[in-house]
Amino acid sequence: MAVREFAERGADLELVGIQKRFPGFTAIEELDLTIPAGAFFALLGPSGCGKTTTLRLVAGLEEPTQGRILIGGKDVTxxxxxxxxxxxxxxxxxxxxxxTIIENVAFGLKRRRIGDALGRAHEALRLVELDHLAQRRPQQLSGGQQQRVALARAIVNRPALLLLDEPLGALDLKLRRQMQLELKTIQEEVGLTFLHVTHDQEEAMTMADTVAVMNKGAIEQMGAPELLYELPRTSFVANFLGQSNLFTGRVADTTSSAITVAAGGHRIVVPVSRAQRHQGEITVGVRPEKVALHVEEPDDDADRNLLGPGRIIDVSFSGVSTQYIVEVPGVGTVVVFAQNVGSGPMASVGAEVWLSWAIAHGFGLDDGPSETGRFPADDSTRSIAAQHREALVSELEEN
Structure with missing residues (x-):
């Protein structure tokens, strides 16, 4: 079975006006989404945001209250x-x-009486580089190897769409990062459409071509990972996708290229092109790794924002970087990530410091700071994995 034979089945996914209500709450407000064939798409969000409900709707384990689901242009609602x-x-x-591993992978093909089930299963195992372990049983494999077997079992059926339901959550950090790269490589090789549901920001950004950040049953922002990270539109996205330093104030001055915000006695400048709003009270921000820490007051620089003096209230060493939390009068705490290029932290708790960052690295949001929105997860329904496992067991008993 050639890799291109997998790719021939890839199809686009379209959700049109999807709404899903459960007793007492609405899981999905109104969702319109198109995922092109062959894409690696991630739905990212906290527990209860609606991402797993969306996956269940696509899988056919829930029925939408309203709307249509199309796969490859065919209505499958x-x-x-x-x-x-x-x-x-x-x-x-x-x-x-x-x-055995080979029996697990071939199970679905044999159940549907598809010819050369074992041959196809071996080909799928070769794709995930596990064919040499075909005669072993799952308990004889590591967690990462079992995950690749599960992937082979899904791919061997040549689906138009592959759903990934928090697939790496049970793995340790090092293995999870390795599997992120392997999954992305396999997806590119087989050309299937992948819909990946996760709450792990790093996982979504590492693997997906496009990320949709969900909040309260709706997509808050969607785009390439680097776009969402560099230019978040809302405080929810800015804080959920990594960390952000946010400052709220009134627009004090505007030119054709920049906006100046007066916040807590400081003036913070952001490019017009990187701001969602240009007048009134707005929230602007900068990522912690973009901020430089100075133990002496730096010279004025027209291309940089400057805050300070402030005082360090916490220092956390994490290996490749050190996190500093600095209390700046008027604006509160500011987080700084500094690369550890020297022998240790450049300043200690209690030290007086100044903070600066390039104006070009700031961004302006479409809203103000707010807490992460959450609402109850649907506990009345069983997980997709549980239902799928029961279905497989039922099929096995029948045969």
Missing amino acids: ATKSHQRPVNTVFQSYALFPHM
């Missing part, structure tokens, strides 16, 4: 789960412990 060209890779792997 009323189509049963097992009749959709969709497979799911779970965090729990859902492998049969009493079967």
Whole structure:
């Protein structure tokens, strides 16, 4: 089975006016989304934001209260789960412990009486570089290897769409990062459409071509990972996708290229092109790694913002960088990430410091600072993994 044979089945996914209500709350407000064929797309958000409900709707395990679901241009809204060209890779792997690896991968093909099931299963295992372990059982494999088996079992069915439900959550940090790169490489090789649901910001940014940040049942912002990180539109995105220093004040001056905001007795300048709003009270921000820490007051620089003096109230060493928390009168605490290029922290708790950053690195939001919006997760329904596992067990017992 050639890699291109997998790719031939890739299809786009379109959600049109999707709404999902449960008793007592609305999980999805109104969702319109198009994922092109062959894309690696991530739905990112906190628990209860609606991302898992969206995946369940696409998988056919929930019915939308309103709206349509199209895969490859075909309306599958009323189509049963097992009749959709969709497979799911779970965090729990859902492998049969009493079967060998090759039997696990070939199970679905044999169930549907597809010819050369074992040959296709071996090809899928070769794709994830595990064919040499085909005769072992799941408990004889590491967590990362089991995850690759689960991926092979999903790919072997040649789905038009592959759903990834927090697939790396059970792995340790080092293995998770390794699997992130491997999953991305496999997706590029097979050309399938991947929809990845996760709460892990780094995972989404590392793997996906496009990330949609969900909040309270709606997409807050969508785009390439670097765009969302460098130019967040709202305080929710700015704080959920990494960390941000946010300052709120009134616009004191505007030119054709820059906006000056008066915040707590300081003047902070942002480019017009990087600001969502240009008048009234607005919130501007900068990422902690863009901020430089100075133990002496630096000279004025027309291209840089300057805050201070302030006082360091916390220092955290994390290996490649050191985090400083600086209390600046008028604006509160500011977080700084400094690369550890020397022998240790450049300043200690209690030290007086100044902070600066390039004007070009700032951004302006479309709203003010707010707490992360959350609402109850749907506990009345079982997980996708549990339902899928039960379905497989039922099929096995029938045969």
